[in-house]
Amino acid sequence: MARYIVYRVGMAIPLFLGAALLIFIAGHLAPGDPVQTVLGDRYTPAQGIALRHQLGLDRPLAVQFVRYLGDLARFDFGTSYVNPGLRVGDLIGRALPISLRLAALAVVVATLAGTLFGVGAATVRRSALDSLIQIGVVLGLSVPSLLAAAALVYLFALRWPMLPVAGWGLPQNYVLPVTVLSISPIAFIARIARSSVGEALLEDYVRTARSKGLRARQVLFRHVLRNAALPVVTTIGLAFGNAIVGAFVVEVLFNIPGIARIAINAILQRDYTVLQAAVLVYTALFLCVNLVVDVSYAYLNPRVRY
Amino acid sequence: MFLMHISIRASDTKRAPAVPAGRARRAGTLVWLARHDRVSAAAMGFLLALVFVSLVGPLVTRYAYDREDLDALFQRPTTAHWLGTDQFGRDLLTRVLYGARVSLSVGASAVIGESLLGITWGTVAGFYGGVVDHVLMRIVDLLIAFPTILLAILVTGIFGPSLVNIVIALVLTAWPAMARTIRSEVVSIREREYVEGARALGASVPWILLRHVVPNVVHLLIVRATLDASFLVLAEATLSFIGIGVQPPRPSWGQMIYESFQYLGSHPWLVVIPATALSLTVISFNLVGEALAALLDPRYRRGRT
Numbered sequence: 001m002a003r004y005i006v007y008r009v010g011m012a013i014p015l016f017l018g019a020a021l022l023i024f025i026a027g028h029l030a031p032g033d034p035v036q037t038v039l040g041d042r043y044t045p046a047q048g049i050a051l052r053h054q055l056g057l058d059r060p061l062a063v064q065f066v067r068y069l070g071d072l073a074r075f076d077f078g079t080s081y082v083n084p085g086l087r088v089g090d091l092i093g094r095a096l097p098i099s100l101r102l103a104a105l106a107v108v109v110a111t112l113a114g115t116l117f118g119v120g121a122a123t124v125r126r127s128a129l130d131s132l133i134q135i136g137v138v139l140g141l142s143v144p145s146l147l148a149a150a151a152l153v154y155l156f157a158l159r160w161p162m163l164p165v166a167g168w169g170l171p172q173n174y175v176l177p178v179t180v181l182s183i184s185p186i187a188f189i190a191r192i193a194r195s196s197v198g199e200a201l202l203e204d205y206v207r208t209a210r211s212k213g214l215r216a217r218q219v220l221f222r223h224v225l226r227n228a229a230l231p232v233v234t235t236i237g238l239a240f241g242n243a244i245v246g247a248f249v250v251e252v253l254f255n256i257p258g259i260a261r262i263a264i265n266a267i268l269q270r271d272y273t274v275l276q277a278a279v280l281v282y283t284a285l286f287l288c289v290n291l292v293v294d295v296s297y298a299y300l301n302p303r304v305r306y
Numbered sequence: 307m308f309l310m311h312i313s314i315r316a317s318d319t320k321r322a323p324a325v326p327a328g329r330a331r332r333a334g335t336l337v338w339l340a341r342h343d344r345v346s347a348a349a350m351g352f353l354l355a356l357v358f359v360s361l362v363g364p365l366v367t368r369y370a371y372d373r374e375d376l377d378a379l380f381q382r383p384t385t386a387h388w389l390g391t392d393q394f395g396r397d398l399l400t401r402v403l404y405g406a407r408v409s410l411s412v413g414a415s416a417v418i419g420e421s422l423l424g425i426t427w428g429t430v431a432g433f434y435g436g437v438v439d440h441v442l443m444r445i446v447d448l449l450i451a452f453p454t455i456l457l458a459i460l461v462t463g464i465f466g467p468s469l470v471n472i473v474i475a476l477v478l479t480a481w482p483a484m485a486r487t488i489r490s491e492v493v494s495i496r497e498r499e500y501v502e503g504a505r506a507l508g509a510s511v512p513w514i515l516l517r518h519v520v521p522n523v524v525h526l527l528i529v530r531a532t533l534d535a536s537f538l539v540l541a542e543a544t545l546s547f548i549g550i551g552v553q554p555p556r557p558s559w560g561q562m563i564y565e566s567f568q569y570l571g572s573h574p575w576l577v578v579i580p581a582t583a584l585s586l587t588v589i590s591f592n593l594v595g596e597a598l599a600a601l602l603d604p605r606y607r608r609g610r611t
Contacts (some may be wrong), residue, residue, distance in 0.1 A: 030465070241454060249548065267549075279460045286453040
């Protein structure tokens with residue numbers, strides 16, 4: 001197990017460095033000159049050279065990249081191009097908890113609801129309820145989030161105004177965004193859970209447990225669910241990735257001051273350092289979540305031994 | 307659905323019929339599918355109709371997509387405006403049709419681009435193996451480490467949302483998975499007797515690749531490309547929705563949804579119509595892709611992610 005963790009972390013580090021390199025290069029290739037952005041249109045060549053030196057832009061690219069990594073290690077993302085007084089790290093630090101809370105809630109809701117629907121459908125296989133859940137699964141997976149969001153906002157915020165559309169900070173502000181973010185993972189997890197519980201129900205140990213007189217509920221909780229839980233674990237990383245990209249839609253729609261909102265504002269203002277930081281933070285989070293998911297999968301599954 | 311590659315057909319209710327292996331001849335596969343699977347036939351019919359109206363529609367309509375008529379804001383459907391007008395008095399039908407044109411052409415360009423790049427990369431990596439494979443596939447791993455369209459957001463965000471940049475950004479997000487799929491198949495084809503035989507006969511590597519390897523992975527390419535078309539159309543809509551995709555006044559479905567969202571309460575159709583067009587397109591590509599996968603990809607299993 002320890003060996004696997006070391007191996008898996010060892011795989012994640014070059015990926016992170018590579019991602020940082022790509023993001024660094026993208027920033028370097030960005031149109032516009034940072035010196036000009038800071039000094040404006042009128043400056044003497046001497047001023048330009050001085051600032052270029054001060055920003056380290058006259059050093060070789062490799063040196064600049066190492067410095068970039070060093071800054072990252074201290075969570076220093078530099079200063080905003082557009083507002084030189086603004087530290088990008090502070091901006092990200094303020095927005096990150098909001099986005100993280102949203103993503104975490106979406107993953108938790110998706111896992112709970114998806115498992116519930118999936119297990120429910122598997123235990124009443126081929127019934128009307130099962131068919132209903134199946135239809136829900138297909139709809140949840142196929143309807144784009146933009147349409148789902150429009151429908152939810154129209155129904156629950158405008159037609160029957162029980163939830164707020166705009167504003168941020170109250171618990172009820174979370175309901176619609178989290179719902180939008182969790183629809184497709186719910187459907188996905190429900191399908192995985194249904195098929196894995198369905199398979200587990202046919203195993204010999206379930207028949208044995210039944211024949212020794214355990215009640216259906218005991219069989220389900222003691223034998224079936226434990227064995228069927230594994231495939232569901234692997235979907236958590238997917239649900240998280242979904243929440244990250246979904247954040248770009250949801251934070252725009254509901255005007256949530258999260259990372260995605262900051263990234264989009266940065267794009268509109270050509271504030272590349274902010275955009276780079278946002279993409280890097282999201283990618284790092286995604287790598288971490290996948291790392292944790294893989295390690296917990298190996299830990300939970302005795303058949304996987306590394 | 308946020309940009310996940312997910313099969314939407316439920317495993318137990320899979321309607322694509324199991325086909326005897328010899329039946330599905332490559333060129334005729336779509337025809338076969340249209341005849342034997344009603345869902346796929348409907349999806350293909352919708353897509354064909356969409357291609358047709360997006361080509362012909364803009365020629366027939368009397369309006370320009372950006373012609374504003376401030377005397378005719380928010381009109382209900384009339385004989386002059388079949389779907390009514392939007393918040394600037396622009397003809398909604400015209401905009402939806404032009405939007406189809408944009409969505410389909412951006413989607414198609416991106417699919418072609420990522421297919422060419424993916425099959426070349428995957429074939430070379432899989433066939434040569436060793437260091438070449440290692441280096442090429444580590445690059446693929448790196449690009450896949452970015453959560454779905456985040457890389458596309460970075461690219462269009464920094465280099466600007468021109469149509470070319472959007473296509474490049476979409477190709478960049480989609481091709482690594484394609485290369486990975488192709489490579490895994492090529493690795494096993496490399497060891498087959500017919501490849502060995504061709505080598506023994508003195509065939510050159512390019513000949514072996516083009517004559518023996520690529521034709522045997524084309525079916526995977528077709529399946530993957532169809533599913534990716536669904537993903538890429540949706541990705542373009544998402545980029546346009548958040549303002550870094552297709553730029554106004556040129557209409558795209560995602561951007562129309564965004565622009566009209568504030569009028570959702572009073573004029574829901576302005577959002578519902580482009581969103582429905584987008585959904586039907588995405589779902590259709592997905593359904594056809596799933597059916598093709600069930601037919602052509604022997605390794606296809608439910609719960610594919």
